[in-house]
Each structure stands twice: as C-alpha cells, then as structure tokens.
Amino acid sequence: MTTTEKPQEFKVVGTRPIRHDGVDKVLGRAVYGADVRLAGMIYGAVLRSPHAHAKITKIDTSKAEAMPGVFAVMSGKDMPLVASGALDLGETVDDTAFTSDRVMAHDKVVYKGHPVAAVAAIDQNTGLEALKLIEVEYEVLKPVISLEEAMAPGAIVIHEGLIGSDQGEQVKNTNIAVHNRLEFGDPEAAFDQSKTVIERTFIISRAHQGYIEPHASTVFWAPDGKITVWTTTQAPFGVRKTISALLNQPLSNIKVTPTEIGGGFGGKIPVYLEPLAAVLSKKAGRPVKIQMDRRAVFEATGPGPGGTVKVKMGVDDKGKITAATADIRYGAGAYPGASIGAAASGIFACYEVPNVRVDSYDVVINMSKTAAYRAPGTPQATFASETLVGELCEIIGMDPMEFHLLNASKEGTRRPDGPLFPRVGNEGCLLAIKDSDHFKSTLEPSAEGKLRGRGMASGYWNGIGNKSSVTINVNDDGIVSLVEGNPDIGGTRTTIAMQAAEILGLPAEDVHPAVGDTDSVGYSDLTAGSRTTYATGTAAIEAAKMVIDEMKKRVAMIWETEYENIEHIDGMFTNKVAPDRRFTFKEAAGKLGQTGGPVAMTGTVNVRGSGGGSFGTHLVDVEVDSDTGKVEILRYTAAQDAGKAVHPSYVEGQFQGGAVQGIGWALNEEYYTSDDGSMINSTFLDYRMPTSLDVPTIDTIIVEVPNVNHPFGVRGIGETSIVPPAPAVANALADAIGARLYQTPMNPGRILEALAAKKAGK
Amino acid sequence: MATVFLPMPIRRRIGGEPSLTVEGATLRQIISNLEERIPGISNELIDPELDDRVIRSMSAIIDGESAHMGLRTPVGENAEVHFLPAIAGGAPQSVTLPNRNEER
Numbered sequence: 001m002t003t004t005e006k007p008q009e010f011k012v013v014g015t016r017p018i019r020h021d022g023v024d025k026v027l028g029r030a031v032y033g034a035d036v037r038l039a040g041m042i043y044g045a046v047l048r049s050p051h052a053h054a055k056i057t058k059i060d061t062s063k064a065e066a067m068p069g070v071f072a073v074m075s076g077k078d079m080p081l082v083a084s085g086a087l088d089l090g091e092t093v094d095d096t097a098f099t100s101d102r103v104m105a106h107d108k109v110v111y112k113g114h115p116v117a118a119v120a121a122i123d124q125n126t127g128l129e130a131l132k133l134i135e136v137e138y139e140v141l142k143p144v145i146s147l148e149e150a151m152a153p154g155a156i157v158i159h160e161g162l163i164g165s166d167q168g169e170q171v172k173n174t175n176i177a178v179h180n181r182l183e184f185g186d187p188e189a190a191f192d193q194s195k196t197v198i199e200r201t202f203i204i205s206r207a208h209q210g211y212i213e214p215h216a217s218t219v220f221w222a223p224d225g226k227i228t229v230w231t232t233t234q235a236p237f238g239v240r241k242t243i244s245a246l247l248n249q250p251l252s253n254i255k256v257t258p259t260e261i262g263g264g265f266g267g268k269i270p271v272y273l274e275p276l277a278a279v280l281s282k283k284a285g286r287p288v289k290i291q292m293d294r295r296a297v298f299e300a301t302g303p304g305p306g307g308t309v310k311v312k313m314g315v316d317d318k319g320k321i322t323a324a325t326a327d328i329r330y331g332a333g334a335y336p337g338a339s340i341g342a343a344a345s346g347i348f349a350c351y352e353v354p355n356v357r358v359d360s361y362d363v364v365i366n367m368s369k370t371a372a373y374r375a376p377g378t379p380q381a382t383f384a385s386e387t388l389v390g391e392l393c394e395i396i397g398m399d400p401m402e403f404h405l406l407n408a409s410k411e412g413t414r415r416p417d418g419p420l421f422p423r424v425g426n427e428g429c430l431l432a433i434k435d436s437d438h439f440k441s442t443l444e445p446s447a448e449g450k451l452r453g454r455g456m457a458s459g460y461w462n463g464i465g466n467k468s469s470v471t472i473n474v475n476d477d478g479i480v481s482l483v484e485g486n487p488d489i490g491g492t493r494t495t496i497a498m499q500a501a502e503i504l505g506l507p508a509e510d511v512h513p514a515v516g517d518t519d520s521v522g523y524s525d526l527t528a529g530s531r532t533t534y535a536t537g538t539a540a541i542e543a544a545k546m547v548i549d550e551m552k553k554r555v556a557m558i559w560e561t562e563y564e565n566i567e568h569i570d571g572m573f574t575n576k577v578a579p580d581r582r583f584t585f586k587e588a589a590g591k592l593g594q595t596g597g598p599v600a601m602t603g604t605v606n607v608r609g610s611g612g613g614s615f616g617t618h619l620v621d622v623e624v625d626s627d628t629g630k631v632e633i634l635r636y637t638a639a640q641d642a643g644k645a646v647h648p649s650y651v652e653g654q655f656q657g658g659a660v661q662g663i664g665w666a667l668n669e670e671y672y673t674s675d676d677g678s679m680i681n682s683t684f685l686d687y688r689m690p691t692s693l694d695v696p697t698i699d700t701i702i703v704e705v706p707n708v709n710h711p712f713g714v715r716g717i718g719e720t721s722i723v724p725p726a727p728a729v730a731n732a733l734a735d736a737i738g739a740r741l742y743q744t745p746m747n748p749g750r751i752l753e754a755l756a757a758k759k760a761g762k
Numbered sequence: 763m764a765t766v767f768l769p770m771p772i773r774r775r776i777g778g779e780p781s782l783t784v785e786g787a788t789l790r791q792i793i794s795n796l797e798e799r800i801p802g803i804s805n806e807l808i809d810p811e812l813d814d815r816v817i818r819s820m821s822a823i824i825d826g827e828s829a830h831m832g833l834r835t836p837v838g839e840n841a842e843v844h845f846l847p848a849i850a851g852g853a854p855q856s857v858t859l860p861n862r863n864e865e866r
Contacts, residue, residue: 093818181770341848419844422826606831612826
C-alpha cells in the first residue's frame with residue numbers, strides 16, 4: 001500500500017523494471033572482489049595478532065622470505081610513517097596515523113586479528129605456510145575490553161598518544177576519545193514539574209553487518225608508479241584517497257575499480273587489505289590479491305558498536321513529553337570513531353522534546369575498530385529510547401500509538417541537536433501503521449505454553465547529500481550509456497538510470513548504467529548515508545537535462561530552425577512552428593554525426609543535506625515459547641517515508657532487509673568475547689543471523705512525503721528500517737511475557753531469566 | 763541577521779546563552795564576526811589545515827542542511843546556523859603515535 005501526497009506525474013519513476021544487472025548476477029557472470037584474476041597474479045596472506053593488546057618486541061621474516069614460492073614479505077616497517085591528519089571520506093573523517101596503524105601494526109597490537117605481517121606467494125596455501133615461518137615476539141598487555149574498564153580512573157591507556165576531547169577540552173592519558181554534550185532548555189527543572197519520570201539503562205551488543213561477501217582486494221603497483229586497485233568497496237574514491245595518504249603516493253597515480261559488491265551496510269567503507277596488497281605488489285612486481293576468510297571479517301573488520309545508553313524521560317498529566325536526557329557510551333574498538341554524533345542526533349528525533357540533554361562518549365577498547373553499520377549508532381540509541389517509551393506508556397496507561405502521535409516531531413520541531421525539521425514523514429508513518437490491517441487486527445490467542453504480544457516503535461535516520469557525478473553518452477541507436485561512481489549495494493544502478501530515463505523520455509531499459517572506476521567518472525562520494533539514489537540520482541537528472549538541451553540544439557540544426565522552437569516531451573522532439581516535424585529520441589540520436597559529433601554530458605552535484613531524512617514506524621507480533629524462551633515473529637509491518645519511491649520494489653526490499661537485520665540484532669546477534677579479548681563465535685554457525693526461515697514476510701507501507709531538495713521528491717531510504725526493529729520487538733516481548741528486557745540480544749536465556757524473575761516476584 | 767547556535771563548551775564560556783544573532787552572508791563571515799565578540803572562537807571552529815571548513819570533529823549546519831561548500835556556504839538573512847558534533851564523532855583533537863621501532 002502506498003500513501004501519496006501531492007503526486008507528480010511520472011512515466012518511469014515509480015515503476016518496477018527488471019534490474020539492469022540482474023542477469024549477470026543470476027548467471028554468475030558478475031565479477032566480485034574474489035573473482036578478479038590477472039596475468040602473473042600472486043596471492044597475499046595476512047599474519048594476525050593472537051593477542052588483543054601487546055607490544056611487538058621482535059618480528060623476524062627471514063625464514064618466510066627464503067621459502068620457495070614466496071615473492072614478498074612485509075610488516076609495519078614497510079609502511080611509511082604517516083603523521084596524524086584528517087582523512088575526509090565523505091560521510092566521516094578518519095585520522096591518517098590511526099588508519100595506517102589499524103591496517104598494519106607497528107610497535108603494538110591493539111585488537112585480536114590486528115595485522116602484524118603479510119606475505120605474497122605463488123598460491124594461497126604457500127602463503128599460509130609462509131606465515132607460519134614468521135617469528136613474532138610479543139610482550140602481552142592486559143586488554144581493556146569493557147567500557148567500565150576503559151573509562152575508569154587510572155585505566156590502562158591503549159594509545160598513549162591519543163588526545164581526547166571532553167566537550168572541547170583536551171585530555172591526555174585517556175581512552176575516552178570524545179565526550180560531547182547537546183543541551184536545550186532546562187531538563188532538570190522540567191523533570192521536577194513532570195507528572196511521571198522514568199529512567200532506565202540499556203545494554204546493546206556489538207553486532208556485525210554480516211555481508212555475505214568477505215573483503216577481497218587485488219592491487220598492481222606498476223614500475224612506472226601507477227597503482228591499480230580492484231576491490232569490493234562502498235567508497236572507491238575513499239580507497240584512492242586512503243591509499244594515497246597511507247603510502248605517500250600521488251592521488252592521480254591511483255586507479256580504483258570497484259567490483260560488484262556482495263553486501264556492505266557501511267562495513268565496506270574502511271580500507272583493510274588494499275594498502276597491504278599494494279606494498280606487496282610493489283615488492284613482488286606482480287599483481288597481488290588478498291582475501292579475508294569469515295573469521296578475519298568478524299575479528300578484524302568493523303561491526304557496529306555496542307555500549308550502554310541511559311535514558312530518562314518525563315511527561316505531564318496528558319502524556320506530553322516535558323524533558324528527556326540520555327547518556328550514550330559506545331565502545332569504538334581500538335581506534336576512535338563510534339557513531340556517537342548520529343546517535344545523539346537521532347535518539348529523540350521522533351519527538352518534540354522541549355528540554356533535552358544528550359551526553360555521548362566515544363571510548364577506545366581493545367577490539368577491532370567499529371565501522372558504520374546501517375544508520376550508524378542510531379539503532380542502539382533508539383533501542384533505549386523507544387523501549388523506554390513503551391514502558392512509560394504502560395506506567396501512565398496510554399496507548400503507544402496515541403503517545404507517539406501526541407508527541408510526534410514534525411515540520412518546525414527542533415531536533416535534539418538543534419536544527420529545525422523541514423517537512424518530514426513522521427506523522428505520516430504513524431498514521432499509515434494506525435490505518436493498517438495489522439494494527440486493526442486482534443492478536444489471536446496463543447496455544448498453551450506460548451505467550452503472544454504486540455509492540456511498536458519508530459525510528460529516524462537523517463542521511464547525507466554530498467558530491468556525485470554521472471556521465472551520459474548517447475549512442476547512435478538511441479540507447480544511452482550512463483556511468484556513475486557509486487558501487488551498487490541496493491539496486492541504485494537501476495534507480496539512478498530510471499531518474500535519467502524520466503528526463504530523457506526513454507524506458508528504463510534504454511538507459512544502460514555502469515559503475516565506473518575512479519579514472520572514468522567524476523568524483524563521487526561514497527555509497528552510504530542513504531545518499532546514492534538521492535544525490536547521485538540528482539546528478540543523473542542534471543546530466544540528462546544537459547543531454548536533452550544539447551539534443552534540442554542538434555535537432556534545431558537538422559530542421560534549420562531556432563533552438564527556441566524545439567520542444568522535448570515524453571521522448572519526442574517537435575518543432576513548435578512546424579508541428580508535423582517530429583523525431584523520436586532514437587531518430588535524433590541517429591543523426592548526431594551530421595550535427596557536430598557525439599553527445600556526452602556529465603552532471604556534477606554537491607547536494608546540501610538530506611532534506612530532513614526519513615522516519616519509519618514498525619509494528620510486530622511475537623510469540624514466546626515459555627519453556628524454551630524461543631521467539632517467533634508472527635507478523636511484521638514496516639512503514640517508512642520514501643519521499644518518492646523511484647523503484648517501489650527496491651524500496652520495499654530496503655524496508656524488509658533493514659527490518660530483518662534489526663530483528664537479528666534484537667534477538668540473537670552479539671560478539672561473545674572472552675576475557676582476553678577473543679571473539680568466540682566468529683563463524684556464521686555461531687554468530688546467529690536470521691535467515692528467510694526465521695521471519696515471515698515483512699509487510700511494507702511506503703509513505704510519500706516529498707523531499708523539497710530533490711526534483712522528484714526522493715528521500716534516501718536505505719538505513720531507517722534497521723532503527724525501529726529492536727525496540728518494537730522489545731515492546732512486543734514485554735507485552736507477551738509481562739516483563740521488560742533491557743539488553744540485546746533478547747535471546748532465549750535472557751527471556752527465561754525474565755520469566756523466572758517475574759514468577760519469583762522480583 | 764543569522765541566529766547562531768554554538769557548541770556547548772563555547773556556550774558555557776559566554777554565559778550559557780544557547781544562541782546569538784550575527785551578521786554575515788557566508789559561514790566564514792559569520793565566524794569572522796563571531797570572533798569580534800568571542801575572541802579566539804575561529805581557532806576553535808576552523809580547520810587549521812584546510813582553512814576552508816570547520817574542524818573535522820564538527821559539522822556546520824545551516825537551516826538544517828550541511829554547509830556543503832565549507833566556509834564559503836551562503837548564509838541567508840534569517841538563517842539558523844548550528845555547530846554540531848560530526849556523525850562519526852570519533853575524531854580526537856589529535857593523535858601522536860609512539861615512535862616506530864625501525865630496528866625490531
């Protein structure tokens with residue numbers, strides 16, 4: 001079901017064409033990171049630290065270097081010394097020195113799985129055998145794993161050189177990289193005058209994106225200094241910039257070709273293998289390919305951060321929110337960079353809160369550095385705020401839907417971090433759920449021993465705009481080639497092509513999209529922040545408009561009339577003063593050779609912001625087995641504001657995919673970590689992600705409140721859908737079992753404990 | 763004039779006022795005019811390396827949208843300007859890694 005406001009007329013946008021890359025992917029022809037094969041290519045392998053925290057006292061690679069079949073060996077001493085500096089990756093900014101240290105340890109390892117050396121050999125097995133010949137001596141240090149340890153006075157300091165920021169004040173000898181505070185009004189005074197105030201603390205597990213394709217990179221460092229990279233990434237231009245910064249090489253000497261990508265969700269923004277493959281390639285004089293196995297992906301790449309979130313909220317006698325505060329503490333992993341800014345911005349974004357304070361802490365611990373994970377930082381914070389709202393509604397005896405509607409943020413509401421919302425779809429999503437068959441239905445009684453419950457939650461993700469480029473080439477046969485610079489992680493190749501097709505007046509199938517390398521398309525920021533269909537689509541619209549403008553000039557030449565006389569409507573060029581003269585786009589394209597040559601146009605944009613972001617509301621029914629604690633999702637409905645859904649099937653797919661990831665985080669997913677900092681469940685057998693057998697069909701409702709920043713009203717929609725699931729499930733579980741859980745995952749063990757505590761009257 | 767909302771640490775230093783009105787047609791002019799009223803503030807807001815954007819741990823937001831042209835971003839007559847922590851938050855002010863042991 002789609003609820004539409006103020007509809008524009010579209011021919012292509014809003015339809016459901018078959019994806020352009022579908023056949024290649026179904027037939028196995030698509031080239032992913034591990035599929036790259038080059039003449040003379042050799043294989044890299046990485047030696048990783050068995051310790052989470054240790055000084056490296058000695059590395060002896062001589063035996064590995066002497067092994068037959070080994071072409072090159074490297075360690076930290078082969079990486080240039082890089083000073084601290086800003087590494088602007090479009091959505092986030094990393095530090096060059098920390099990034100260099102993260103991809104290859106220098107004097108110290110700071111997470112289990114930290115690379116300490118790498119080899120390039122004739123084949124994979126030879127490389128793995130050579131790793132066994134590398135002698136590394138460590139002085140093992142006590143790892144700092146928990147937030148409590150890391151933040152305690154006198155804590156072991158992981159990075160002696162880190163200078164933290166406590167609300168702008170420099171702090172040395174600390175693991176707290178950043179403490180920020182947002183504040184408006186006077187929360188304490190407002191709490192004092194509130195009818196009801198509750199405060200709860202929530203614990204959220206660290207969770208991995210779980211992309212199916214492990215990281216894989218191939219690099220050839222040619223004798224002339226040109227570095228060519230094939231890699232699975234969300235940010236080819238970010239890879240280029242990072243390699244340039246870490247290896248002190250000219251940016252323009254580096255070409256990055258993004259391969260097809262088997263999932264990313266933010267986890268394929270950082271660079272891991274590329275600099276190592278580059279150094280090995282330079283040493284060996286051959287192309288070097290390195291792939292991760294699943295254990296390396298879990299242990300040594302960036303999941304979303306875990307942490308604690310304390311939330312306090314007050315309401316008046318009508319249920320109107322008077323004040324809210326939050327204390328958000330995330331474990332960033334071994335280097336700073338947990339998404340605390342987004343968490344602080346998003347935690348109360350669904351509500352009008354007149355008095356608010358949010359403290360947020362980015363804390364370094366001895367685990368792999370976290371990365372972006374779909375709406376970075378926000379699902380964790382919203383698990384706390386929306387679960388607290390569910391309990392607050394129980395306490396004051398108010399229906400959660402009515403509470404949400406009474407307090408919903410809307411156009412003109414000040415966000416917790418300050419800016420005012422433009423026109424947004426928060427209320428639209430709530431009303432869409434309220435009007436759904438699911439909401440109107442009655443939860444069927446459960447069988448004996450089973451407990452059923454229903455819960456809801458809302459969520460928000462702002463997203464970004466930023467820089468994109470698209471080039472459109474008009475072929476003689478009227479088919480259009482479109483080259484864009486954003487790896488396609490969610491069908492964006494097609495949604496970008498559809499926006500160009502809308503302007504060109506062509507069917508989507510007549511626009512052939514491709515993702516270009518960094519030499520063949522203009523600079524494009526990363527595929528992340530729900531920006532690609534929105535921002536790169538805007539660039540495609542710009543390029544298409546330029547194509548039409550040029551085509552009109554050419555048609556005017558052919559008809560020997562003035563440019564002003566030419567019209568283009570629905571793919572047809574006409575002459576206003578001679579209406580019988582008509583060219584289809586294809587007919588005009590076939591005559592370009594006689595009018596000045598090819599038509600190829602590039603649209604470049606730097607889009608301001610997201611236009612207010614995207615809200616979503618989810619409703620879920622669960623059934624709990626009171627003997628085993630197992631949870632079954634009976635029914636699930638997700639409503640979200642898409643602005644204008646370019647390809648409704650892909651929008652629905654994003655809603656469903658995010659919901660399922662969120663259900664996994666809610667019920668099963670966590671890093672089991674031993675005291676020495678080892679992840680114990682680093683396989684998909686033990687790291688339990690939901691499969692299609694674990695969830696029913698996720699029903700979707702596309703709400704369309706146009707984004708004023710986009711010509712068609714499009715909003716970025718890829719991330720919001722992971723925000724509401726965990727609190728919606730938590731509220732449904734509370735409804736089912738009559739007890740509250742404050743920690744993810746809400747797995748059978750914790751549910752049985754909650755049931756037992758309830759039975760014991762605790 | 764634009765209404766400028768300052769980060770908490772600066773806000774506390776100037777007496778807790780959440781916002782103040784400032785003249786300026788671009789973000790750079792806004793910060794320059796702020797400097798006259800709050801000496802030293804430009805050093806806290808402007809990236810010293812690049813000199814055309816705010817510091818890396820911070821985002822400038824003008825009327826709800828990011829300052830996509832850095833300090834050159836136009837600021838409307840009645841705009842709201844916010845200086846907020848960056849999304850990823852995790853950029854410390856600076857870092858010095860220990861000297862690397864070349865001899866190991």
